[in-house]
Amino acid sequence: MNRAAVPAPVTQVLDAAGSWLPSAMADVERRLERIATGRGGALAEDATTTLSAGGKRLRPLLVLVCAGPEAVTSASRGAVAVELVHMATLVHDDVLDDAPLRRGRPTVLASSGRMRATATGDLLLSRAFGELAGDGDRRQVALLATASVALARGELAQRRDAFDLAVGADRYLDRCRLKTAALFECACAIGDSGTDLAGFGRRVGLAFQLLDDVLDVTGPPERTGKARGTDLIDGTVTLPLILALERDPSLARAELHGIDARSSEELCDRIVASGATDDVRSLARAQVGEAKAELDRSGLEPDRRRLLDLIADGIVERYA
Amino acid sequence: MNRAAVPAPVTQVLDAAGSWLPSAMADVERRLERIATGRGGALAEDATTTLSAGGKRLRPLLVLVCAGPEAVTSASRGAVAVELVHMATLVHDDVLDDAPLRRGRPTVLASSGRMRATATGDLLLSRAFGELAGDGDRRQVALLATASVALARGELAQRRDAFDLAVGADRYLDRCRLKTAALFECACAIGDSGTDLAGFGRRVGLAFQLLDDVLDVTGPPERTGKARGTDLIDGTVTLPLILALERDPSLARAELHGIDARSSEELCDRIVASGATDDVRSLARAQVGEAKAELDRSGLEPDRRRLLDLIADGIVERYA
Numbered sequence: 001m002n003r004a005a006v007p008a009p010v011t012q013v014l015d016a017a018g019s020w021l022p023s024a025m026a027d028v029e030r031r032l033e034r035i036a037t038g039r040g041g042a043l044a045e046d047a048t049t050t051l052s053a054g055g056k057r058l059r060p061l062l063v064l065v066c067a068g069p070e071a072v073t074s075a076s077r078g079a080v081a082v083e084l085v086h087m088a089t090l091v092h093d094d095v096l097d098d099a100p101l102r103r104g105r106p107t108v109l110a111s112s113g114r115m116r117a118t119a120t121g122d123l124l125l126s127r128a129f130g131e132l133a134g135d136g137d138r139r140q141v142a143l144l145a146t147a148s149v150a151l152a153r154g155e156l157a158q159r160r161d162a163f164d165l166a167v168g169a170d171r172y173l174d175r176c177r178l179k180t181a182a183l184f185e186c187a188c189a190i191g192d193s194g195t196d197l198a199g200f201g202r203r204v205g206l207a208f209q210l211l212d213d214v215l216d217v218t219g220p221p222e223r224t225g226k227a228r229g230t231d232l233i234d235g236t237v238t239l240p241l242i243l244a245l246e247r248d249p250s251l252a253r254a255e256l257h258g259i260d261a262r263s264s265e266e267l268c269d270r271i272v273a274s275g276a277t278d279d280v281r282s283l284a285r286a287q288v289g290e291a292k293a294e295l296d297r298s299g300l301e302p303d304r305r306r307l308l309d310l311i312a313d314g315i316v317e318r319y320a
Numbered sequence: 321m322n323r324a325a326v327p328a329p330v331t332q333v334l335d336a337a338g339s340w341l342p343s344a345m346a347d348v349e350r351r352l353e354r355i356a357t358g359r360g361g362a363l364a365e366d367a368t369t370t371l372s373a374g375g376k377r378l379r380p381l382l383v384l385v386c387a388g389p390e391a392v393t394s395a396s397r398g399a400v401a402v403e404l405v406h407m408a409t410l411v412h413d414d415v416l417d418d419a420p421l422r423r424g425r426p427t428v429l430a431s432s433g434r435m436r437a438t439a440t441g442d443l444l445l446s447r448a449f450g451e452l453a454g455d456g457d458r459r460q461v462a463l464l465a466t467a468s469v470a471l472a473r474g475e476l477a478q479r480r481d482a483f484d485l486a487v488g489a490d491r492y493l494d495r496c497r498l499k500t501a502a503l504f505e506c507a508c509a510i511g512d513s514g515t516d517l518a519g520f521g522r523r524v525g526l527a528f529q530l531l532d533d534v535l536d537v538t539g540p541p542e543r544t545g546k547a548r549g550t551d552l553i554d555g556t557v558t559l560p561l562i563l564a565l566e567r568d569p570s571l572a573r574a575e576l577h578g579i580d581a582r583s584s585e586e587l588c589d590r591i592v593a594s595g596a597t598d599d600v601r602s603l604a605r606a607q608v609g610e611a612k613a614e615l616d617r618s619g620l621e622p623d624r625r626r627l628l629d630l631i632a633d634g635i636v637e638r639y640a
Contacts, residue, residue: 092442118475126471146450153443
């Protein structure tokens with residue numbers, strides 16, 4: 001992993017841990033690279049594009065920290081597998097959203113077309129399970145399969161709810177649990193089989209998605225790598241809009257179908273003005289607070305607990 | 321499994337086996353149904369469409385026959401998993417091919433759109449590995465992951481080679497190995513861990529694809545459920561066309577880009593007239609012959625061997 005490209009919260013965690021964690025993360029990165037370039041040709045190109053677009057590597061970090069220094073070697077394949085599933089869904093999501101950019105770079109869809117992007121996603125998903133078969137146990141395969149089923153169900157729910165301003169907070173939260181929280185939960189459960197850290201992962205994942213949805217409304221684009229209001233243009237109704245609709249009834253006349261970039265930014269301004277984004281941020285902070293309270297109850301030893309606290313805080317800080 | 325819908329070769333195998341095989345196939349069918357309808361809502365609908373479109377269930381049959389009556393119970397999840405992977409690739413292939421029909425019925429793509437079809441494919445693939453996690457061993461997960469990586473690579477190769485009349489027989493055969501033979505090989509290897517039946521599966525799978533490609537050229541549509549020359553319209557250069565190009569140099573002027581249904585049927589007639597389809601059929605028969613010779617050498621007991629012989633013959637007969 002190129003440390004220069006690592007976001008601050010991840011760096012904090014790496015610095016706070018002993019050398020075992022940076023070394024394990026570097027090992028994960030090498031494995032991911034080997035998998036992406038292992039076959040040559042067009043695939044390698046596409047998979048490498050996806051890989052080098054980087055990302056926070058938060059999910060493998062969760063796997064490794066939950067495993068702790070004693071179990072980190074055996075958790076390494078799980079960390080790789082979780083990130084591969086995440087990458088596969090990114091590639092397929094971009095196909096579904098017709099997204100030209102991700103993190104400021106062209107998507108596999110944009111550079112190689114819909115067909116290669118669909119096959120590349122399938123391939124990354126298959127490789128994820130192949131990675132676990134190396135020395136993972138059946139429990140890990142079951143956890144990853146459950147999470148990856150949830151991701152697909154979340155994607156289906158998002159399509160079903162698209163452009164529907166009647167979607168309420170409950171349905172939105174269910175979707176977040178499927179689309180995001182399930183893989184965070186899986187990362188924690190794959191890493192640690194002793195203590196029950198699944199609830200911690202679920203809450204942190206939910207907070208992560210809530211804050212991601214705030215960021216789509218508030219920007220700034222130079223930080224997110226995409227224009228403000230992209231979700232609105234895709235018809236994705238998220239909590240900031242749902243709460244804004246409750247606070248500002250005049251917003252009910254908004255129409256997402258065919259909305260252009262400018263109107264979408266204007267709508268973002270109105271959502272912020274309603275106070276909805278502040279409310280969603282508070283909700284995310286509350287989730288992080290509860291996640292940390294779960295750690296208090298977990299009986300986890302202080303070292304792992306401190307690192308997980310840092311990760312939870314980092315998710316909030318990143319969006320502060 | 322609705323016996324009325326079962327193609328003749330499969331029925332022959334079921335009749336030739338003791339009651340253990342029809343009963344195990346019925347169990348596979350029940351599991352597939354439960355998985356498809358397990359979640360309710362749009363997903364259940366789409367997955368059930370895919371399921372009830374049926375198909376030959378050749379791959380689960382191979383798993384169970386390779387396992388034999390003693391190991392059939394533990395092989396049942398493997399049989400389900402292999403069919404789920406097959407179904408996932410069908411759903412994604414239809415997205416890539418923009419195919420309105422499969423086996424004479426609307427595809428998930430046609431009935432529910434590209435987005436739901438992509439997510440449904442992801443879901444079926446994830447469920448496949450979830451099924452193995454139930455009581456499958458690590459060996460089975462590794463085999464399925466390898467096959468499902470091969471399928472995605474085959475799909476990528478097919479896109480790369482699309483519309484390219486310079487693609488030769490070697491590249492075509494490599495593609496068939498990835499796209500089709502790998503999952504047949506996996507089915508045999510998942511079913512039987514004792515004897516090496518992988519080579520048998522690989523050859524039978526290759527013969528299956530060769531004959532499928534002949535059928536696209538020869539039809540008749542009432543048997544295949546799709547128009548003749550569909551591969552040509554999709555730009556898929558298969559062995560009948562490759563060999564026809566060698567035999568009839570005037571075909572080199574053919575242009576697949578933008579070819580319409582009528583010109584495609586005319587091209588099919590010229591491929592048949594060149595004798596290429598007969599040659600491909602012979603090649604497929606030779607593969608089946610070698611597959612059976614592998615059985616001779618395998619030291620497999622007579623009962624399983626007889627059933628595998630029947631399956632191999634059935635693949636040829638179906639296309640006779």
